[in-house]
Amino acid sequence: MQWETVTIVGVGLIGGSIGLALNERRLAQNIIGVGRRPEALRQARLMGAATETQTELEPALARADLIVVCTPVETVADVVRLALEKSPSHALITDVGSVKAKIVLEVNRAHAELQAKNAASPASKAMPEFIGSHPMAGSEKTGVEFAKKDLFANRPAIITPTAENSAEKIEQLTTFWEKLGARVVNMSPEFHDAAVADVSHLPHLIAAVLAAATPTESLPLASSGWADTTRIAAGDVELWRQILQANRAPTLQALARFEKVLSEFRKALEQDSSQPLAELLAAGKRRRDSLAS
Secondary structure (H helix, E strand, O other): OOEEEEEEEOOOHHHHHHHHHHHHOOOEEEEEEEOOOHHHHHHHHHHOOOOEEEOOHHHHHHOOOEEEEOOOHHHHHHHHHHHHHHOOOOOEEEEOOOOOHHHHHHHHHHHHHHHHHHHOOOOOOOOOEEOEEEEOOOOOOOOHHHOOOOOOOOOEEEEEOOOOOOHHHHHHHHHHHHHOOOEEEEOOHHHHHHHHHHHHHHHHHHHHHHHHHOOHHHHHHOOHHHHHHHHHHHOOHHHHHHHHHHOHHHHHHHHHHHHHHHHHHHHHHHOOOHHHHHHHHHHHHHHHHHHHO
16 A cells, blocks of 8 residues: 555546546555535545545645645645645645646745744644646546546656655655556656647647637538547636646747748648648658657
Protein backbone atom coordinates (compact mmCIF):
# COMPACT_ATOMS: atom_id res chain seq x y z
CA MET A 1 0.00 0.00 0.00
CA GLN A 2 1.64 3.24 -1.17
CA TRP A 3 -0.65 5.74 0.58
CA GLU A 4 -2.85 5.43 3.65
CA THR A 5 -5.26 8.25 2.70
CA VAL A 6 -5.59 10.05 -0.64
CA THR A 7 -8.03 12.95 -0.88
CA ILE A 8 -9.30 13.78 -4.37
CA VAL A 9 -10.90 17.23 -4.59
CA GLY A 10 -13.28 17.12 -7.55
CA VAL A 11 -14.31 13.59 -8.48
CA GLY A 12 -15.09 14.06 -12.16
CA LEU A 13 -13.52 12.40 -15.19
CA ILE A 14 -9.89 12.91 -14.07
CA GLY A 15 -10.43 12.69 -10.32
CA GLY A 16 -12.67 9.66 -10.73
CA SER A 17 -10.12 7.96 -12.98
CA ILE A 18 -7.42 8.57 -10.36
CA GLY A 19 -9.66 7.02 -7.73
CA LEU A 20 -10.44 3.99 -9.90
CA ALA A 21 -6.74 3.47 -10.70
CA LEU A 22 -5.76 3.75 -7.03
CA ASN A 23 -8.46 1.26 -6.08
CA GLU A 24 -7.66 -1.18 -8.88
CA ARG A 25 -3.95 -1.20 -8.03
CA ARG A 26 -4.56 -1.17 -4.24
CA LEU A 27 -2.35 1.87 -3.84
CA ALA A 28 -4.41 3.59 -1.14
CA GLN A 29 -6.23 2.31 1.91
CA ASN A 30 -8.64 5.23 1.97
CA ILE A 31 -9.72 7.30 -1.04
CA ILE A 32 -11.77 10.33 -0.01
CA GLY A 33 -13.70 12.01 -2.80
CA VAL A 34 -14.70 15.62 -2.19
CA GLY A 35 -17.38 17.35 -4.23
CA ARG A 36 -20.51 19.47 -4.12
CA ARG A 37 -23.10 17.18 -5.72
CA PRO A 38 -24.27 14.28 -3.51
CA GLU A 39 -25.46 12.25 -6.53
CA ALA A 40 -22.06 12.46 -8.22
CA LEU A 41 -20.36 11.47 -4.96
CA ARG A 42 -22.72 8.52 -4.60
CA GLN A 43 -21.84 7.47 -8.15
CA ALA A 44 -18.13 7.71 -7.28
CA ARG A 45 -18.61 5.37 -4.31
CA LEU A 46 -20.67 2.88 -6.33
CA MET A 47 -18.04 2.80 -9.10
CA GLY A 48 -15.15 2.36 -6.70
CA ALA A 49 -13.64 5.77 -7.47
CA ALA A 50 -13.81 6.61 -3.76
CA THR A 51 -14.08 4.58 -0.58
CA GLU A 52 -15.81 7.49 1.13
CA THR A 53 -16.99 10.96 0.13
CA GLN A 54 -17.34 14.39 1.69
CA THR A 55 -19.03 17.63 0.75
CA GLU A 56 -16.89 19.48 3.31
CA LEU A 57 -13.27 20.01 2.32
CA GLU A 58 -11.45 20.61 5.60
CA PRO A 59 -12.14 17.22 7.27
CA ALA A 60 -10.93 15.43 4.13
CA LEU A 61 -7.73 17.52 4.08
CA ALA A 62 -6.95 16.91 7.75
CA ARG A 63 -6.59 13.14 7.20
CA ALA A 64 -4.76 13.17 3.89
CA ASP A 65 -1.26 11.97 3.05
CA LEU A 66 -1.76 12.98 -0.59
CA ILE A 67 -4.18 15.62 -1.92
CA VAL A 68 -4.98 15.74 -5.64
CA VAL A 69 -6.85 18.89 -6.67
CA CYS A 70 -9.01 18.20 -9.73
CA THR A 71 -11.05 21.40 -9.82
CA PRO A 72 -11.22 23.94 -12.70
CA VAL A 73 -8.01 25.95 -13.07
CA GLU A 74 -9.44 29.18 -11.64
CA THR A 75 -10.10 27.50 -8.27
CA VAL A 76 -6.99 25.30 -7.93
CA ALA A 77 -4.83 27.87 -6.10
CA ASP A 78 -7.58 28.60 -3.55
CA VAL A 79 -8.01 24.90 -2.77
CA VAL A 80 -4.24 24.43 -2.49
CA ARG A 81 -3.98 27.41 -0.12
CA LEU A 82 -6.53 25.79 2.19
CA ALA A 83 -4.68 22.47 1.91
CA LEU A 84 -1.42 24.18 2.91
CA GLU A 85 -3.16 25.37 6.09
CA LYS A 86 -5.29 22.35 6.98
CA SER A 87 -3.34 19.28 5.82
CA PRO A 88 -0.73 17.40 7.87
CA SER A 89 2.80 18.75 7.43
CA HIS A 90 3.96 15.47 5.83
CA ALA A 91 1.28 15.64 3.12
CA LEU A 92 1.99 16.13 -0.57
CA ILE A 93 -0.35 18.35 -2.58
CA THR A 94 -0.68 18.26 -6.35
CA ASP A 95 -3.22 19.21 -9.00
CA VAL A 96 -4.16 18.17 -12.54
CA GLY A 97 -4.63 21.59 -14.09
CA SER A 98 -3.96 22.19 -17.77
CA VAL A 99 -2.12 25.43 -16.91
CA LYS A 100 0.84 25.49 -14.56
CA ALA A 101 2.73 28.83 -14.41
CA LYS A 102 -0.23 30.86 -13.14
CA ILE A 103 -1.20 28.23 -10.57
CA VAL A 104 2.38 27.79 -9.31
CA LEU A 105 2.80 31.57 -9.01
CA GLU A 106 -0.42 31.92 -7.01
CA VAL A 107 0.42 28.96 -4.77
CA ASN A 108 3.94 30.28 -4.09
CA ARG A 109 2.46 33.65 -3.15
CA ALA A 110 -0.01 31.96 -0.78
CA HIS A 111 2.78 29.84 0.70
CA ALA A 112 4.89 32.93 1.42
CA GLU A 113 1.93 34.69 3.06
CA LEU A 114 1.20 31.68 5.24
CA GLN A 115 4.87 31.36 6.21
CA ALA A 116 4.91 34.99 7.32
CA LYS A 117 1.70 34.46 9.26
CA ASN A 118 3.02 31.31 10.92
CA ALA A 119 6.30 32.97 11.86
CA ALA A 120 4.37 35.33 14.09
CA SER A 121 2.51 32.50 15.79
CA PRO A 122 3.90 30.48 18.72
CA ALA A 123 1.93 27.47 17.42
CA SER A 124 3.48 27.59 13.94
CA LYS A 125 4.05 24.28 12.16
CA ALA A 126 5.71 23.09 9.01
CA MET A 127 3.54 23.17 5.90
CA PRO A 128 3.04 20.45 3.31
CA GLU A 129 4.58 20.76 -0.17
CA PHE A 130 2.80 21.51 -3.43
CA ILE A 131 4.08 20.26 -6.79
CA GLY A 132 2.06 20.89 -9.94
CA SER A 133 0.97 18.02 -12.19
CA HIS A 134 -0.81 17.68 -15.52
CA PRO A 135 -1.72 14.21 -16.82
CA MET A 136 -2.06 14.41 -20.61
CA ALA A 137 -5.18 12.28 -20.67
CA GLY A 138 -8.85 13.01 -20.81
CA SER A 139 -11.91 13.28 -22.99
CA GLU A 140 -14.46 15.76 -24.22
CA LYS A 141 -16.79 14.04 -21.73
CA THR A 142 -17.12 15.26 -18.15
CA GLY A 143 -18.36 13.59 -15.00
CA VAL A 144 -17.33 10.62 -12.88
CA GLU A 145 -19.51 8.28 -14.95
CA PHE A 146 -16.95 8.59 -17.76
CA ALA A 147 -13.96 7.80 -15.51
CA LYS A 148 -11.67 4.92 -16.54
CA LYS A 149 -9.22 2.95 -14.41
CA ASP A 150 -6.68 2.86 -17.25
CA LEU A 151 -7.06 6.48 -18.39
CA PHE A 152 -3.41 7.27 -17.60
CA ALA A 153 -1.84 4.09 -18.97
CA ASN A 154 1.12 4.97 -21.23
CA ARG A 155 0.12 8.65 -21.23
CA PRO A 156 2.49 11.48 -20.30
CA ALA A 157 2.03 12.93 -16.83
CA ILE A 158 3.89 16.23 -16.55
CA ILE A 159 5.16 17.40 -13.17
CA THR A 160 6.49 20.91 -12.61
CA PRO A 161 8.61 21.06 -9.44
CA THR A 162 10.42 24.24 -8.47
CA ALA A 163 13.52 24.98 -6.42
CA GLU A 164 11.30 25.03 -3.32
CA ASN A 165 10.49 21.33 -3.61
CA SER A 166 12.41 18.55 -1.89
CA ALA A 167 13.86 15.58 -3.76
CA GLU A 168 11.78 13.31 -1.51
CA LYS A 169 8.45 14.84 -2.53
CA ILE A 170 9.41 14.97 -6.22
CA GLU A 171 10.18 11.26 -6.03
CA GLN A 172 6.87 10.59 -4.26
CA LEU A 173 4.89 12.39 -6.93
CA THR A 174 6.83 10.68 -9.71
CA THR A 175 6.09 7.30 -8.14
CA PHE A 176 2.41 8.20 -7.79
CA TRP A 177 1.92 8.84 -11.49
CA GLU A 178 4.08 5.90 -12.52
CA LYS A 179 1.99 3.60 -10.31
CA LEU A 180 -1.09 4.81 -12.21
CA GLY A 181 0.60 3.72 -15.46
CA ALA A 182 1.73 7.13 -16.71
CA ARG A 183 5.09 8.19 -18.19
CA VAL A 184 6.37 11.03 -16.03
CA VAL A 185 7.91 14.08 -17.71
CA ASN A 186 9.59 16.75 -15.57
CA MET A 187 9.67 20.38 -16.80
CA SER A 188 9.31 23.97 -15.68
CA PRO A 189 5.81 25.48 -15.38
CA GLU A 190 6.64 27.97 -18.16
CA PHE A 191 7.88 25.34 -20.61
CA HIS A 192 4.81 23.25 -19.83
CA ASP A 193 2.44 26.08 -20.69
CA ALA A 194 4.19 26.85 -23.98
CA ALA A 195 4.23 23.20 -25.08
CA VAL A 196 0.67 22.47 -24.00
CA ALA A 197 -0.55 25.57 -25.83
CA ASP A 198 0.78 23.92 -29.01
CA VAL A 199 -0.57 20.40 -28.52
CA SER A 200 -3.74 20.92 -26.47
CA HIS A 201 -5.02 24.47 -26.15
CA LEU A 202 -4.58 25.56 -29.77
CA PRO A 203 -6.13 22.31 -31.11
CA HIS A 204 -9.18 22.88 -28.93
CA LEU A 205 -9.50 26.45 -30.16
CA ILE A 206 -9.19 25.32 -33.80
CA ALA A 207 -11.73 22.52 -33.32
CA ALA A 208 -14.18 25.00 -31.83
CA VAL A 209 -13.64 27.45 -34.71
CA LEU A 210 -14.15 24.74 -37.31
CA ALA A 211 -17.33 23.48 -35.65
CA ALA A 212 -18.73 27.02 -35.25
CA ALA A 213 -17.86 27.95 -38.86
CA THR A 214 -19.59 24.95 -40.43
CA PRO A 215 -22.92 26.00 -41.98
CA THR A 216 -25.91 24.28 -40.44
CA GLU A 217 -27.16 23.14 -43.83
CA SER A 218 -23.91 21.22 -44.40
CA LEU A 219 -24.04 19.26 -41.14
CA PRO A 220 -26.23 16.40 -42.47
CA LEU A 221 -23.31 15.47 -44.73
CA ALA A 222 -20.72 15.51 -41.93
CA SER A 223 -19.02 12.16 -41.41
CA SER A 224 -15.93 10.79 -39.66
CA GLY A 225 -13.50 13.46 -40.91
CA TRP A 226 -15.54 16.35 -39.54
CA ALA A 227 -16.46 14.40 -36.39
CA ASP A 228 -12.86 13.39 -35.63
CA THR A 229 -11.51 16.89 -36.23
CA THR A 230 -14.15 18.63 -34.10
CA ARG A 231 -14.57 16.01 -31.35
CA ILE A 232 -12.82 18.04 -28.66
CA ALA A 233 -14.99 21.06 -29.42
CA ALA A 234 -17.69 19.21 -27.45
CA GLY A 235 -15.69 19.79 -24.23
CA ASP A 236 -17.04 21.76 -21.29
CA VAL A 237 -17.27 25.42 -22.34
CA GLU A 238 -16.56 27.00 -18.94
CA LEU A 239 -13.62 24.68 -18.30
CA TRP A 240 -12.03 25.62 -21.62
CA ARG A 241 -12.80 29.31 -21.23
CA GLN A 242 -10.79 29.24 -18.01
CA ILE A 243 -7.90 27.29 -19.56
CA LEU A 244 -7.57 29.55 -22.60
CA GLN A 245 -7.63 32.73 -20.53
CA ALA A 246 -5.22 31.35 -17.91
CA ASN A 247 -2.75 30.39 -20.67
CA ARG A 248 -3.51 33.38 -22.89
CA ALA A 249 0.01 34.48 -23.92
CA PRO A 250 1.38 31.05 -24.96
CA THR A 251 -1.87 30.26 -26.77
CA LEU A 252 -1.65 33.53 -28.71
CA GLN A 253 1.92 32.63 -29.73
CA ALA A 254 0.77 29.20 -30.90
CA LEU A 255 -2.13 30.82 -32.76
CA ALA A 256 0.27 33.20 -34.55
CA ARG A 257 2.31 30.23 -35.82
CA PHE A 258 -0.87 28.52 -36.97
CA GLU A 259 -2.06 31.65 -38.78
CA LYS A 260 1.27 31.86 -40.63
CA VAL A 261 0.93 28.31 -41.99
CA LEU A 262 -2.77 28.85 -42.72
CA SER A 263 -1.91 31.93 -44.77
CA GLU A 264 0.51 29.81 -46.82
CA PHE A 265 -2.32 27.36 -47.55
CA ARG A 266 -4.59 30.24 -48.55
CA LYS A 267 -1.94 31.68 -50.85
CA ALA A 268 -1.35 28.29 -52.53
CA LEU A 269 -5.07 27.86 -53.13
CA GLU A 270 -5.56 31.44 -54.35
CA GLN A 271 -2.73 30.99 -56.85
CA ASP A 272 -3.91 27.47 -57.74
CA SER A 273 -0.32 26.29 -57.11
CA SER A 274 -0.11 22.50 -57.02
CA GLN A 275 3.49 22.17 -55.80
CA PRO A 276 3.29 24.48 -52.76
CA LEU A 277 -0.05 22.94 -51.80
CA ALA A 278 1.38 19.42 -52.02
CA GLU A 279 4.43 20.45 -49.99
CA LEU A 280 2.27 21.92 -47.23
CA LEU A 281 0.09 18.81 -47.11
CA ALA A 282 3.20 16.61 -47.06
CA ALA A 283 4.71 18.60 -44.20
CA GLY A 284 1.57 18.07 -42.15
CA LYS A 285 1.51 14.36 -42.97
CA ARG A 286 5.16 13.93 -41.97
CA ARG A 287 4.58 15.63 -38.62
CA ARG A 288 1.49 13.53 -37.93
CA ASP A 289 3.17 10.27 -39.04
CA SER A 290 6.17 10.98 -36.81
CA LEU A 291 3.90 10.87 -33.76
CA ALA A 292 2.50 7.47 -34.75
CA SER A 293 6.02 6.04 -35.06
